[in-house]
Amino acid sequence: MSVGGVDSTVGVLDVGSFSAHLVVVGRHGSPRDPVLTHKTRLRLDRALDHKGRIGAAGIASIVAAVAEADRIAAEHGVEDVYPLATSSIRDAANAREVVAEVARSTGTWLRFLPGYREAELAFLAARRWYGAAAGPLLVLDIGGGTVELAGGCGEQAEFARSLRLGAREMTRGWLDGGPADRDRVDALRAHALARAEAALADVGPLLRDSLPVGCSKVFQQLARLAGHRRGVASELHLADLRKWIPRLAKLPAARRAELPGISRCRARQALAGAIVAEALLTVSAGKVAICPWSTRDGLLLTLLDGAVPGGTPSWEAA
Numbered sequence: 001m002s003v004g005g006v007d008s009t010v011g012v013l014d015v016g017s018f019s020a021h022l023v024v025v026g027r028h029g030s031p032r033d034p035v036l037t038h039k040t041r042l043r044l045d046r047a048l049d050h051k052g053r054i055g056a057a058g059i060a061s062i063v064a065a066v067a068e069a070d071r072i073a074a075e076h077g078v079e080d081v082y083p084l085a086t087s088s089i090r091d092a093a094n095a096r097e098v099v100a101e102v103a104r105s106t107g108t109w110l111r112f113l114p115g116y117r118e119a120e121l122a123f124l125a126a127r128r129w130y131g132a133a134a135g136p137l138l139v140l141d142i143g144g145g146t147v148e149l150a151g152g153c154g155e156q157a158e159f160a161r162s163l164r165l166g167a168r169e170m171t172r173g174w175l176d177g178g179p180a181d182r183d184r185v186d187a188l189r190a191h192a193l194a195r196a197e198a199a200l201a202d203v204g205p206l207l208r209d210s211l212p213v214g215c216s217k218v219f220q221q222l223a224r225l226a227g228h229r230r231g232v233a234s235e236l237h238l239a240d241l242r243k244w245i246p247r248l249a250k251l252p253a254a255r256r257a258e259l260p261g262i263s264r265c266r267a268r269q270a271l272a273g274a275i276v277a278e279a280l281l282t283v284s285a286g287k288v289a290i291c292p293w294s295t296r297d298g299l300l301l302t303l304l305d306g307a308v309p310g311g312t313p314s315w316e317a318a
Contacts, residue, residue: 009035010303011081013069014296015110017044017088017144017168018265020065023296024078027304031125031297038072040065043265044088045144045168052093059098062089063105070106082299082309085110086118087145087166113299113309115162119148121298121309123157126213126291128301138210140280141294142218142273144168147280148295149199151206158206161199165192167218167266167273177268180249185275192279200283207284214288215295217266218273223290224261236288238281245274 011024024036042065047058054062066083073081089098090112103109113121123139130137132155139157141148145166152158171177174188200207214223219236226240248256248271257267266273281288302309 009078009080010300011036011073011078012296012299012303013066013073013081013083013108014086015062015065015084015089016042016086018042020062020069021296022069022072022081023300024073024076024081025300025304029304031293031300036072036076036078038069040068041265045265045269048092048172052091054089054092054094054098059101062098063102066102066108066110067106070108080303082303083108083110084296084299085112086295087115087143088168091145113295115146115148116160117309118146118295119150119160119162120157121295121302122148122215123150123152123160123298124155124301125293125295125298126215127155128297129291129293130211130213130289134211136206136210138207138212138284139215139291140212140219140277140284140288141215142167142276142280143216144269147276149280151203151210153206159203163195163199165195165276165279167269167276170272170276171269175272178252180271182249185245185249185271188272188275189278192276193282196279196283210285212281212284212288213291214277215291215293219277219288219290220292221261221263221266221270222274222277225259234290236277236281236290238278238286241274241278241281245271245278248274 008027009024014021019042020040022038023034025034042061044058047054099110122141126137126139136153138151143166147163147165150157150160223236226244253268256262256270257264262270
């Protein structure tokens with residue numbers, strides 16, 4: 001059954017490290033109530049070689065996922081889909097090759113947004129979720145390759161930044177995904193804290209007055225892990241998180257996946273994600289509220305508003 005054509009729906013195909021997720025909403029609807037969703041699992045974290053290139057198998061998996069999403073969208077009469085590739089592809093050493101092969105095989109040109117624009121969209125999503133009554137917001141989003149930070153008092157972010165502090169990249173650069181000794185944990189802790197402090201050094205007054213919001217799977221899973229004993233997964237507290245970091249450091253990925261909230265595909269980078277989250281909570285208010293909306297939802301909201309997302313290098317002439 002058709003869910004509508006180009007004039008009645010908007011959609012985003014969010015191609016990330018762990019999935020290609022198609023979400024379609026009605027023109028007068030909301031990301032809360034999608035009319036169509038479809039997800040294809042990916043493991044691009046395993047597809048990167050030591051030079052940061054996505055291998056042939058990884059490219060083939062992206063092509064297959066995009067082709068499947070295109071097919072599902074076409075079957076339902078959905079034409080207006082924004083194909084967003086996140087940092088897992090955007091920052092790969094052979095990103096141009098990946099984009100060109102996907103376009104050659106499927107006819108779809110994956111689009112990129114710069115990190116600061118992803119941060120702005122995450123802020124917009126959080127603002128729409130919490131509303132104006134929440135006051136100033138500080139939005140924190142830990143992805144695989146980058147961390148996005150944004151803050152402000154109104155509908156739009158007053159500042160937006162992107163840091164190369166993603167859980168996947170910190171695992172690749174500082175840890176190996178398995179148990180980690182204290183020296184490696186402390187080294188990453190110092191690095192993450194220094195980067196977070198530098199990134200937010202000029203927004204001190206806003207930090208003091210803002211509601212810190214965590215907008216990512218990393219924060220959601222850590223909140224379930226750290227808050228499960230109290231039955232609270234809507235917030236993540238620094239004190240609870242700090243108790244779990246040494247426990248995560250002692251476990252191999254397979255054992256981490258047995259813990260509350262930690263998915264098998266993200267278990268390898270769970271320790272790095274926790275350390276980066278600790279740094280962000282340290283420089284903010286010591287806790288974050290967990291928001292279920294993030295960049296993809298902000299992009300959907302932007303499209304619903306009739307605005308142009310901007311910043312979309314797709315190398316169509318490549």
